[in-house]
Amino acid sequence: MADRQKPAHRPHDDLPEGLAEQLASDRHRPQYHFLPPANWMNDPNGPIYFEGRYHLFYQYHPDDASAGTKHWGHAASEDLVHWDDLPIALSPTPGGPDADGCYTGCAVVDDDGLPTLVYTGVRPEVQCLAQSTDGMVTWQKHPGNPVIGEPPPGLEVVGFRDPCVWKEGETWFQIIGSGIKGVGGAALLYRSADLLHWEYMRPLCVGEEQRTGTMWECPDFFELGDRHVLLVSALGKNLYFSGTYSDHEFRPEVEGLIDFGSSFYAGKTMLAPDGRRILWGWLREERSREAQIEAGWSGAMSLPLVLSMRTDGTLGIEPAAELTALRAEHAGHPDLVVSPTADLVLEDVVGDCLEIVAEVAVRPGAEFGIKVRRSLEGEEETVVLYDSRKGRISLDTGSASLDPDLSPSAQGGPLELAEGEPLRLRIFLDRSIVGVFANGRACVTRRMYPTRADSLGIALTVRGASATVTSLDACRRASCPT
């Protein structure tokens, strides 16, 4: 391997003058979701567990908070909660196949035990390799890059990027995110004996343009329970397909959305040492480009989420158990009855970095909601709503902020509760992030930017019939700055 990468480390104490103070006093900057020290971040890249640590890479623009030329930022953690910022792993090489950006990809450990990054260089979109011989501190790009220099001949493609690599027996496989013109998004399957020489096989899966988009970004493919799962990012959402995989053919049977909100994108998974399949996603901003640049940072990483396969082929999704480490003081409320006549304000639960765990008996036909980041008179509030008639969980940012430049909306998706099954909510507030996890099988994540200093309250609300909150526990979450 040649072309040793110069570590371009930009820790907090190396930020432009005044930026560290500006970020520290920013009311919207998340405190316990993973973030780079400053500037622009988008997709998670190559998450991997290696020699006792979880490594997380991410699309990074080190100069400012605009979506400029992409590098790979890098951080590592022993517990998925506390992260060490590491030197930038990949920077574009002038004159090289990644001169215009090191785009999304994955990490594997090669046959000699060396950590290996497989990523897309642009423009044109080609696939490249880099390895580390010093335990993932510095990375050397392969002198033969690109290892895949063009899309398969004879295929008219829309995009050719974001490789996902895995091994079966002695053979390496790779899918590349693409689309077949006039047909739809596609994951193109390759095989190799050495990670360097790749032979195109066939599309692993092809979608339908109208329904699942023209181009599939960031494909991720893995075994989960008794099925296989293909994640793709398209139409602004993170879609999944679950189905059977045999003879190198994937037959999708069930499809769904990872997260019902439009902030979560470009999901990528890794295997934890205990076998859990952990998902990361980019939480996009929902405010203007100008506001992001002025803030000096943009984008946050989702919490680490554990995926599971349910018997019907849909995915289960829950925040990783490790996250309880940041729970601080808490207030408990057993047996609250909420009536349609007035919202119930929880006077002792106040804050913008909270975790709320609630179990609620919602009567058939009724709606139950938790208002978060609510100002004293309700001028600003974001509403987590379960509608039992529609069997739907949603997050409404319609009144989240008095800032006229924002475009608020309600976003949600299906959550059918079985007869007698309580609504089980876990809500994470982290400044401008609100993440709702319901009954282990639905999630909605949004960004919100309240303007008022008093938008810190919580209230319970119902429509149609009263509801009993059999338990509600809210705790402050300690900050965990990176």
Ligand code: DQQ
């Ligand atoms: N972002 C990357 C691409 C990918 C897109 C570039 C998805 O590789 O397709 O930053 O957000």
